[in-house]
Amino acid sequence: MSVLSASRRTNPFSSLTKDPALLMSVIVIWFFLLLFIVYPLARLLILTFEADGHFTLGNIVSILGTKYQLKAFKNSILLGTLVGICGTSLGFLFAFTAVRANLSRGWTRFLDAAVILPLISPPFTTAIAMIFSFGPKGLITHGIFGLDNFNVYGLHSTLFAETITFFPIAYMTLKAILSGIDPNVEDMAYSLGSSRWRVFKTVTLPLAIPGLANAFLLLFAASLADFATPLILAGSNFPVLPTEAFLQITGLFDLKGGAVLSFTLLVPSFIVFFLQRYWVSRKYYVTVTGKSGGQSQIKSVKPVVEYLLLIICIAICTLILYFYVLLFYASIVLAFGANDTFTWKHYHLVFTDGLRAIKDTLIIACIGMVAGGFYGVTVGYLVAKKTFISRQVMEVVSMLNYSLPGTIVGIAYLIAFNDPPIMITGTALIIICCYVFRYGATGIRTTVAILQQIDPSIEEASFGLGAGSMETFRRITIPLVLPALFTGLGVVFIRSMTAISATIFLISINWTLITVRILEKMTELELGVAAAFSIIVVLIVFVVTILISLCLKGFRQPGAPQMSNILGG
Amino acid sequence: MNIEAVDIRVENISKTFMHNIMGKITAVDNVDLEIKPGELLTLLGPSGCGKTTTLRIIAGFENPDSGRIHIGGDDVTEQMANRRNIGFVFQNYALFPHLSIFENVAYGLRVQKMPSGEIREAVSDVLKLVGLEGYDDQFPNQISGGQQQRVALARAIVIKPRVLLFDEPLSNLDAKLRVHTRGEIRRLQKSLRITTVYVTHDQEEAMAISDRIVVMNKGEIEQIGTAEELYFSPSTEFVAKFIGKVNTLQAAAGPGGEQNTRLTIFGHIFEGEWPQTDIASGRTLNAFVRPEFVKLQKNTEEGHFTGVIAEVTFLGEKVEYVVDVEGSLINATSSDPFEHEIFSPGQKVGIQLFSKNITIL
Numbered sequence: 001m002s003v004l005s006a007s008r009r010t011n012p013f014s015s016l017t018k019d020p021a022l023l024m025s026v027i028v029i030w031f032f033l034l035l036f037i038v039y040p041l042a043r044l045l046i047l048t049f050e051a052d053g054h055f056t057l058g059n060i061v062s063i064l065g066t067k068y069q070l071k072a073f074k075n076s077i078l079l080g081t082l083v084g085i086c087g088t089s090l091g092f093l094f095a096f097t098a099v100r101a102n103l104s105r106g107w108t109r110f111l112d113a114a115v116i117l118p119l120i121s122p123p124f125t126t127a128i129a130m131i132f133s134f135g136p137k138g139l140i141t142h143g144i145f146g147l148d149n150f151n152v153y154g155l156h157s158t159l160f161a162e163t164i165t166f167f168p169i170a171y172m173t174l175k176a177i178l179s180g181i182d183p184n185v186e187d188m189a190y191s192l193g194s195s196r197w198r199v200f201k202t203v204t205l206p207l208a209i210p211g212l213a214n215a216f217l218l219l220f221a222a223s224l225a226d227f228a229t230p231l232i233l234a235g236s237n238f239p240v241l242p243t244e245a246f247l248q249i250t251g252l253f254d255l256k257g258g259a260v261l262s263f264t265l266l267v268p269s270f271i272v273f274f275l276q277r278y279w280v281s282r283k284y285y286v287t288v289t290g291k292s293g294g295q296s297q298i299k300s301v302k303p304v305v306e307y308l309l310l311i312i313c314i315a316i317c318t319l320i321l322y323f324y325v326l327l328f329y330a331s332i333v334l335a336f337g338a339n340d341t342f343t344w345k346h347y348h349l350v351f352t353d354g355l356r357a358i359k360d361t362l363i364i365a366c367i368g369m370v371a372g373g374f375y376g377v378t379v380g381y382l383v384a385k386k387t388f389i390s391r392q393v394m395e396v397v398s399m400l401n402y403s404l405p406g407t408i409v410g411i412a413y414l415i416a417f418n419d420p421p422i423m424i425t426g427t428a429l430i431i432i433c434c435y436v437f438r439y440g441a442t443g444i445r446t447t448v449a450i451l452q453q454i455d456p457s458i459e460e461a462s463f464g465l466g467a468g469s470m471e472t473f474r475r476i477t478i479p480l481v482l483p484a485l486f487t488g489l490g491v492v493f494i495r496s497m498t499a500i501s502a503t504i505f506l507i508s509i510n511w512t513l514i515t516v517r518i519l520e521k522m523t524e525l526e527l528g529v530a531a532a533f534s535i536i537v538v539l540i541v542f543v544v545t546i547l548i549s550l551c552l553k554g555f556r557q558p559g560a561p562q563m564s565n566i567l568g569g
Numbered sequence: 570m571n572i573e574a575v576d577i578r579v580e581n582i583s584k585t586f587m588h589n590i591m592g593k594i595t596a597v598d599n600v601d602l603e604i605k606p607g608e609l610l611t612l613l614g615p616s617g618c619g620k621t622t623t624l625r626i627i628a629g630f631e632n633p634d635s636g637r638i639h640i641g642g643d644d645v646t647e648q649m650a651n652r653r654n655i656g657f658v659f660q661n662y663a664l665f666p667h668l669s670i671f672e673n674v675a676y677g678l679r680v681q682k683m684p685s686g687e688i689r690e691a692v693s694d695v696l697k698l699v700g701l702e703g704y705d706d707q708f709p710n711q712i713s714g715g716q717q718q719r720v721a722l723a724r725a726i727v728i729k730p731r732v733l734l735f736d737e738p739l740s741n742l743d744a745k746l747r748v749h750t751r752g753e754i755r756r757l758q759k760s761l762r763i764t765t766v767y768v769t770h771d772q773e774e775a776m777a778i779s780d781r782i783v784v785m786n787k788g789e790i791e792q793i794g795t796a797e798e799l800y801f802s803p804s805t806e807f808v809a810k811f812i813g814k815v816n817t818l819q820a821a822a823g824p825g826g827e828q829n830t831r832l833t834i835f836g837h838i839f840e841g842e843w844p845q846t847d848i849a850s851g852r853t854l855n856a857f858v859r860p861e862f863v864k865l866q867k868n869t870e871e872g873h874f875t876g877v878i879a880e881v882t883f884l885g886e887k888v889e890y891v892v893d894v895e896g897s898l899i900n901a902t903s904s905d906p907f908e909h910e911i912f913s914p915g916q917k918v919g920i921q922l923f924s925k926n927i928t929i930l
Contacts (some may be wrong), residue, residue, distance in 0.1 A: 125607030457663035459628050463650040464657040465728060475676070479667045 001562045026388055029379055033397050036437040040412035041400070047256055048263040048417055052403070071263060072239040073264055076224055079158060079240060083223035084216040086163040091170025091215055092208070092315070097309040098171075100204075101301050107310070114317035117324065117413070120541045122498045122515050123228030124522065125534050126161045129323035131527070132330055137337030139326065153235025161229045164320065166222045170215035177206075177211030179373050196302060199437040217276045224268060227501035228515075242407040242501060249411065249505065253260045259415060262408045273403045288521045289565040293407055294421060320426070329503030331531035346532035354533060357517040364511070365427055365496035368435040372492030378442015378486045381477075383444065385452035395444075401434075403440030406501030409438055426508035434502050439495040444490020481550055490548035494541050574606035574762045575731050576640030577627065582636030583871045584622055588597070592927065596622040597633070598788035604732075605780075607762040607865060608753070613775040614785035615811070620768045621736055623785070628734050629653050641730055656725030656763070660737040662708040670720050671705035677728035694743040695727040698757070715746045722754065728760065739774065743835055759871050772812050776800075784808050806930050809857045816863065816899050818930070820856035832856065832927065833893055836871040841924030862926035863901035865890065865918045867910060872919020878912045892920065 039141040043218035049055055063069050094115065098108055120127060133140045134152040141150040181204065200456040227242040235239055241261055249258035301309070305430055330336040334343050350358070382388075383395045403411050413434055415425045424430045458480075462472040507516050579602040597619040604610045609756050614619035614686055624633040627638055629650030637646045645653050664673050672679075696702055699719040709717055718738060722793045725733060738754070739747045755778045758765050769775050775782050776796040784791040784799065784807070792799060792808045803809035821833040832839045836857060876894035888911055890901045898919070901907045914920055 347758070453664060455661060457659045457661060458665060461657065461659060461663040461665070461724075462627075462676070463630070464628060464655055465680060465724070466651045466654070467676075467680045468649075468651055471680060475680075476665060 022382075022386055022388060025378065026390070026394075028392065029382065030390070032375075032437070033394065037397055037401050040409070040416035041404075042091050043416040044263065044359070044408065044412040047259040059260045060264065061427060063257060064264065071245060072241050072244045072261070075155075075234075075238055076241040077268065078263065079155065079162070079230075080220040080223040082155075082159050083162045083166060084220040084350075087167040087219040087223075088170045088174075088212055088215045090163060090167040092174050092212065092318075094167070094180050094313055095174035095181055096173045097306075100176055101306040101309050111313060112142065114320055115171055115318055116545075117320055117538075118165045119168050120498070120538070120545055122534050122537045123165075123226070124515070124518050124530070125167045125327060125538070127232040128330075128522065128530060128534065129326050130157055130161050130526065132326050133398065133529075134337055135321075137429075139337070142337065145533060151235075153233060155234075156177055156236050157233040158230050158238065158240075160228055161233055162223050163224075164228065164323075166219050167219050169222060173215045173218060174208065174211050177208050181207050195308075195478035198470065198521045198565050217272050221269060221272045221276075221403070221405075223251070224265065224272075225407065225501060226407075227407055227504070228519070239306050244407060245407050245411060246504065249414070255411075255415060258411050260490065262405075262411045265405055266408055269408070273399075279425060283514025300380060311479070327531050330528055333528065335530075345395050346528040347536075349529050350536060352530045354517055354529070357512050357514045357533075359538070360428070360511050361497060361514045364431050364513070365493050368427075368432045368439075369489045369493040370437040370497045371432065373441035373443055373485050375440040376445050376488035376492075376531070378482055379395060379440075380444040380480065380484060381451065384448040385477075395448075396442055399441050401438040406438070406499065406503075407505075409434065409495065410502035410505035421459055425506070426510060428511045430506050431503050431511060431513070434506060435492055435496045435510060436501065439492045439499075440488060442491040443484055446487040447481055448479070449482035450481055452479055462567050470502065486548055486551045490544065493544055497541050497544075531563060573731075574764055575767065576606045576638035576639075577604040577624070577641075577732055577764060578602070579604075579627065579810050580636075580637040580639070581628065582623070582638070584626060584631060584633050585620075595788050597626065597635075600785075600788075600790055602783060602790070602793070604764055604766060606764055608780045609767060609778060611767045611775040611779040612680065612735040612785055613769060613772060613782050614791075616770060617787075617820050618785040619788040620770075620785050622838060624736055624766055624768045626656050627732070629916040640884065654731045656728060656730035656733045657737045658718075658721045658725050658733070658735045660740055662741075664708075664717055664720055664724075666709055668708075669705065670709070670712070673709065673720055674727050676724065676726045681728070688852055689730075692723075695723045698815040699723045699753075713742055713749065718742060718750060719753075722757070726757070726763070727738040728866055729761065733763045735765065735767040737769055737824075738767075739769070739771075743908070747774070748777075754778065763777055776812075784811060786811075795908055803857075803928065803930070804857070806857070809928065809930060814860050814900060816858045816860060818858060818899070819897070820854045820927075822854060823854045824851075829922045832924075832929070834927075835874040835920075837922075839873075839922065839924045839927060843926065843927075843929045844885050857928040857930065858926055860889070860900040860923060861904065863892075863899060864921040864923075865892070865901055865903060865912060866921055867912070867918065869919040871919055872921050874920055876918060876920050878897045878914050878916045878918060881912065883911070891919065894914070 048059055049057070051058055064073065079317055080299060092113060097103065099109055103111075132138060134150060134157065136142065136148070136152075137150065138150070141147045141152070185207075186199050186203055189203045190196075193245060194202065215225060226244065227246065229239070230240045231243045231246070236245065241264060245261040245265070246259045248254050248261055256403070265342065291392065331346050332343070332344070333339065334341045379398050383391060383398075414425065416422070417430055424433075459472055463469075464477050467475065498515060500513070503513060504516055504519070507513055514533055518530045518533045518537075523525070578832055579600060581601050582597055582601050583595070583599050584597040585697045586596055588594050590686075600619070600623055602610075612623055614620050622631060626633050627640075629645070629648060629652075633646070637644055639645065641651065650656045668676065675688050678691060683691070693705075696704065701716060701719055701723065701828065704712060704716065704720075707719070712720070718741075719737070735754070739750055742750060751774055756872045766773075767778060773818055779796065781793060781795055782799055785849060786807050792804045794802075796812075799808055799812045803812065803879070809815050818834055823831055824833065824838070830840055830842065832841065832843060832854070866872045874894060876892040876899065878890055879892040879898060880889075882889040887902050887904045890903065890912065892899045901920075
């Protein structure tokens with residue numbers, strides 16, 4: 001009967017007129033979505049395509065006509081593609097090792113923990129550590145090899161840093177896919193006489209292809225949107241779109257130019273968004289074939305290869321950990337590379353001069369966390385459980401700000417809320433709204449995922465036992481979506497602590513953020529203070545992540561997400 | 570635990586669904602039933618026959634397009650599921666994953682706002698009844714499938730429902746547990762005397778557990794009767810083939826004009842009472858004979874016609890044969906292989922049929 005129930009839809013109009021509570025919530029949600037997602041993007045588009053009150057492509061043509069800006073566009077695409085390829089390969093290697101190399105629980109945990117670090121760190125950490133390692137006074141280039149003319153700036157470093165920062169996203173995507181492949185399918189191929197390599201080539205890899213495609217698109221989008229790494233590592237010879245748009249606005253005060261540049265970023269982002277949503281998501285193979293039988297040891301990998309895979313993974317993890325140790329070291333010495341005298345000076349500065357930024361960030365993160373968590377659960381519940389006109393459009397629109405590069409969202413907010421009717425530039429509100437409607441989307445996705453896993457019969461069972469719809473909602477539905485709420489809260493908080501690409505356009509004299517202070521300290525070459533700030537953020541985020549993981553562990557139902565699975569993407 | 574047994578009347582209910590691809594589908598077509606107080610009635614049929622939809626309409630999870638539902642004389646057609654006082658056991662059990670076993674079972678009583686002392690007593694009584702004492706604090710994902718099934722049952726009966734409804738409750742259990750559990754369900758139902766409707770696609774399960782069985786096909790009722798009635802006197806070809814195994818033999822009416830008492834099968838003339846033979850002599854009919862009524866004789870002279878053993882399957886308490894008769898394959902089952910000789914493939918045998926075991930539909 002499941003086929004039938006899927007198509008059993010009540011008239012979407014009548015459900016709105018019959019249920020005033022639903023009607024009210026749909027109207028309220030749409031009001032916010034239009035105001036904080038559609039309106040800013042519309043203003044951005046208008047600014048891009050308008051000149052003297054007319055529609056024109058002239059703005060785009062003139063910007064892309066500039067050799068330098070065209071180069072930025074090409075560079076962005078090139079960088080995204082390379083990061084996509086390298087990150088997906090590295091992620092696959094990690095995922096394959098974790099799932100198929102017979103690792104003990106301890107090793108798997110170690111991989112998971114090391115890999116999550118880049119995801120919960122402020123965006124500059126890898127970039128700063130790169131400078132410390134390979135820069136003019138770098139520990140490796142200068143300190144070990146004595147090189148003085150090694151150029152750390154450019155494509156190679158940006159690619160390396162972004163790969164290290166973003167490959168965990170690929171790892172998580174692919175780990176889920178690989179562990180979903182029934183090992184019996186591989187065993188079957190062996191029993192038909194295939195060699196290990198042949199099984200990998202003809203069974204494992206083809207089954208993982210949709211996952212690989214998905215990982216590539218996620219990484220491409222992440223690299224395209226990344227603002228912090230290229231700002232520090234790309235250098236002037238390798239301009240990319242997000243940094244160019246930023247410099248256009250903050251350096252040249254050219255809002256229109258920034259808007260047009262960010263629009264050119266919008267096109268590839270949209271392509272990726274729709275490819276991912278409507279193409280890759282349909283390509284997933286279902287390998288569930290009846291009851292999965294008993295499984296002996298997985299034989300897909302030769303012991304030698306197992307060790308080799310593990311060694312590579314450990315090497316990469318060591319590199320990541322080395323970056324963090326370096327960062328910490330730089331935060332407790334006077335001047336890294338020049339004067340290695342121990343000092344708390346940088347931390348002292350962070351807690352005096354930088355205290356405002358910390359306070360502001362925490363206030364914004366806390367308010368945003370609560371608002372974003374509830375926003376996510378509400379929209380997720382409406383989209384997954386209710387039938388009403390505009391439901392699917394609502395789902396797509398609610399994902400927009402999350403899917404688009406932060407630079408676009410930031411510039412769009414700057415344009416939209418700088419003048420009447422809604423003038424909130426310079427307030428904390430604009431930053432909070434930006435976070436809520438950007439990162440609240442994670443809560444929406446988690447809520448939808450959880451609600452889809454809850455069989456309708458669970459609610460029917462409650463009705464059958466005499467509970468009305470309000471009582472069922474209170475006793476069954478709310479407790480079941482609580483994990484989604486915690487996830488939503490957590491992600492909004494963590495992202496509020498670490499994000500910069502959108503909000504760098506929205507800070508003001510009154511409200512500033514830690515990440516922006518890190519950037520300032522970087523440009524003022526106070527690297528020790530920047531490192532100290534970064535360490536503080538990493539610590540706060542780490543503690544919060546653990547707290548939320550503990551909360552999530554308390555839920556015993558299927559579909560309760562793991563913290564590590566929600567930070568990707 | 571005393572529950573007053575009530576009857577259920579299902580009056581001419583119909584239900585159609587809109588399907589994305591296939592368009593309008595009639596899931597239940599004018600189904601009319603009466604379930605007696607304390608009876609266990611099974612809705613049996615292949616998937617898509619409308620049995621689950623009928624059950625869900627009785628429960629109130631679906632509204633019929635037309636027709637009425639009466640429980641204990643009350644018309645409940647317009648009543649919501651939560652007002653009907655039913656106990657429903659779902660195929661996937663639908664246990665609340667965030668509640669302990671105790672709280673799962675207590676759920677319906679908490680909804681009724683029963684004082685917690687009484688809840689504690691009622692829940693521990695019913696957990697004892699289904700053999701799950703001491704599991705109070707476990708969670709659904711910590712217990713086995715069979716235990717989950719019993720929690721679902723306990724949760725359904727603890728509210729003392731007027732009727733108990735089962736939607737393929739055993740399909741997620743392994744074969745042995747299935748047989749054991751169906752016995753438990755039957756014992757419990759008999760001792761509580763709750764009017765029960767049970768849905769399954771497994772004919773053996775239906776025969777083992779039911780007072781009466783309703784065979785459904787394509788949204789309609791084919792036949793209602795006890796297991797014996799359905800087995801020995803199926804009223805349609807569908808029922809004959811769905812309940813147990815059956816041979817379909819080519820038969821000819823007659824010979825002998827309009828006498829309607831004769832049937833010719835493989836050249837042998839059988840005499841009996843078949844109203845359907847009241848047609849022109851020589852017209853072909855389908856004759857249905859169950860394999861256990863096909864008697865094989867070593868001495869070919871003793872058979873009504875002869876055949877050659879094509880396949881032999883030894884199953885311990887019985888032996889199944891496939892016999893080739895003039896190119897048609899006939900299934901025969903011989904029980905008590907100890908007494909009888911086991912034939913071997915290629916052996917020529919005589920085949921004996923008895924008129925009373927031949928059904929014409």
